[in-house]
Amino acid sequence: MRYVFFTVIIVLLQLFSLGAALSLQWWLQPWMSSTLQTIVWITVFVITNGLLLLSVSKLLANSYRWVSGWLLVLHFMMLAALATWLLYGSYLLIMFLSDIPNYSETLAFGLRVLALIVFVGLFVYALYSAYVPVVRHRTININKLMQGQLRIAVASDLHLGRLFGSGAIDRLRHLVTRHQADMLLMPGDIMDDNTQAFMAYNMMENLVNLGAGLPYGIYATLGNHDLYGHEQSISSTLRDAGVQLLNDDVLRIEHQGQAIWLVGRFDNHKHQRVATTELLAQVNITEPVIMLDHRPSDITEHSKLPIDLQVSGHTHNGQVFPANFIVKAINRLGYGYEAIGQGHFVVSSGYGFWGIPFRLGSRSEIWLLTVQTAPSVAVQS
Known part of the structure; x- marks a missing residue:
């Protein structure tokens, strides 16, 4: 290959x-x-x-x-x-x-x-x-009872490095604060292969401040670029900045007195990663389940599982035209939002970029997802 x-x-x-x-x-x-x-x-x-x-x-x-x-x-x-x-x-x-x-x-x-x-x-x-992001809003109505609304910001594929650094993190902090997000999910490719530029340009403080402005903090998984030989240094650096890593892991948080389950998967570059079904066996599937999975390659399989919301990235929506058409052709959902089967799926084009700071036919973005109980379910209850 x-x-x-x-x-x-x-x-x-x-x-x-x-x-x-x-x-x-x-x-x-x-x-x-x-x-x-x-x-x-x-x-x-x-x-x-x-x-x-x-x-x-x-x-x-x-x-x-x-x-x-x-x-x-x-x-x-x-x-x-x-x-x-x-x-x-x-x-x-x-x-x-x-x-x-x-x-x-x-x-x-x-x-x-x-x-x-x-x-x-x-x-x-x-x-x-590439450098001026747009905020995309979406209300997610899930078929489970939950208290109030949970406002989730999603920023995938930051690729933090020499060309995308402290200023981009501060801009992200401004956006999530202005839109009153409860938490930030970062589904992979957080670093641009290693932490050299992150440390050299002292981005740690910016990332710490980003997390401090969110009521529930930052949750992330590692993408393929985070696994190219520097997994340990990237993981420890993110944890030092207050980011909660979910690498083949589950976490129960409370929102307005009710449980919300966060499930995070390694990118499939990690060949020994745990199966999704094994991770779901550790959660109470009658409560809201939110998954972070870097690549959208398993969406068809995940749509048959009790996952209420999955956020992904990786594709960059092609980054430069006409690659966005290729992304669309080879993925069940290569970019955007769709309700499929039992769940809701969001694939972001990414907040940063790969390689060179140019986008054509795609846009730097974050998603602001308002998760709530579907009106029909609320009425029945």
């Missing part, structure tokens, strides 16, 4: 390089000579395969960021050229129907200016979508 992944990445890089070289060739056409054309093609493919070789040989620190960043540049070049082509095609149709001459040197220059504006605009918008 790993070799298939790398093969797909290599093929994509070559295809994106081809598309970007053709886009650049069109953009530079008024000044294009055979020499410049050769330089454009060689430059694009040399950068692509040079970064690829440096990544494979591990000679470049954070090579995945450089490869991802270059892939994004190529992608945005093609998107800018495509958007310009579509607009020009619409213009040609109008001119044809109006029987008006449809081309001039001014138009050619204007199209290239437009392509540059679209290219820059994509970067600005994608950066904004």
